[in-house]
Amino acid sequence: MHRPNLNNLSPNERTLLANLIQLYTTPNIIDIHGNAVSSGIHSDPALFLSFHRNYIGGLETFLLQQGYPQWVPLPAWNPVEQIPQEFNIPNTGPERLQNLNPNVSFSPEFDQENLINFATVEELGEALIPRHNLVHRRIGGVMNNMRRAPVAPIFWPFHSFIDDIWWDWQRITVVVPSCIGLSIVNATRLLDNCGLHIDMKANFYTSPWIRIKQQKPAPLTVTPRGTIVKLYY
Missing domain, CATH: 3.30.10.20 (Trypsin Inhibitor V; Chain A)
Structure with missing residues (x-):
């Protein structure tokens, strides 16, 4: 399934996608993530992965309904790359993104050829969570507020990137x-x-x-x- 790279989209495409994500992230959508955080979603490795896949799925359904099938599956953002300016949202106020270049690499541990080192989905999720948390902290602003992080449109392509790692693990392994x-x-x-x-x-x-x-x-x-x-x- 590999998702397209967010940074490979044109500036106009990224602007439109960021606007659509903001349209989708109503207070109710934000509360779904906030409630999951309060319930310990980031301390349950398997649930961390499955919840966010379903959460992204809601946005993908919305994009299809709005007539944008080209962004389903949702593009992914690799945090070793800079956040594109079109996704520098919010860029004012106390929740503004503070660092557009977190420069966090998931390689080589999570490269396809090394994913077999994780024997279970729990092992994979447990290894991903600290790296995921580091990205949130380095970006700062609302991304460092786990309950409200979906307010930032970059949250969604970042979790698409995480989901791609899980999908790769599922594709190359079997119980x-x-x-x-x-x-x-x-x-x-x-x-x-x-x-x-x-x-x-x-x-x-x-x-x-x-x-x-x-x-x-x-x-x-x-x-x-x-x-x-x-x-x-």
């Missing part, structure tokens, strides 16, 4: 299903549907209906898609 107790035929079909390769240790006379007794890697572990799973019976 290994249990094949124990299944027939060879059914186990093969199940693993194949998960994008795993099967290497059965069988002999010529083995019936396909013999039940699996053991498998490697173990069920419920996270492994890269395409991993070879050995079945023993």
Whole structure:
């Protein structure tokens, strides 16, 4: 799915998108995030990721309804890059953004080739939250107020960037299903549907209906898609 880069849009496109985001972020929308923060959204790694994906989804539905499918999925902003001027909102008053160049890198820990190092979504979320918080602090202003951060339009593309990391992790990993107790035929079909390769240790006379007794890697572990799973019976 990779989302387009916010900084690759034209200035006119960014201006329009920022205006649409401001139109969407009514007090009720802001309160949804504020209530989630009060409920501990930033201390629950898995919920941190799923909540923000759904929260962004509300904006994406709005953009579709307004006739802007080109911005669904919502563009992403990488905080190693400068915040574009069109997204320097608010730029006056006590909530103004104080730093348009937070220069926070998520590389190499969260590069695609390294995401397999996170065995569970909880591990991934736990590692992302401190880096996410650092971006909010470095930008300052309303972005450093977690309850009201969605007031800043840059909040939304930033969380699109976070969501892309989670999506990459989901795309390249799979939770290994249990094949124990299944027939060879059914186990093969199940693993194949998960994008795993099967290497059965069988002999010529083995019936396909013999039940699996053991498998490697173990069920419920996270492994890269395409991993070879050995079945023993």
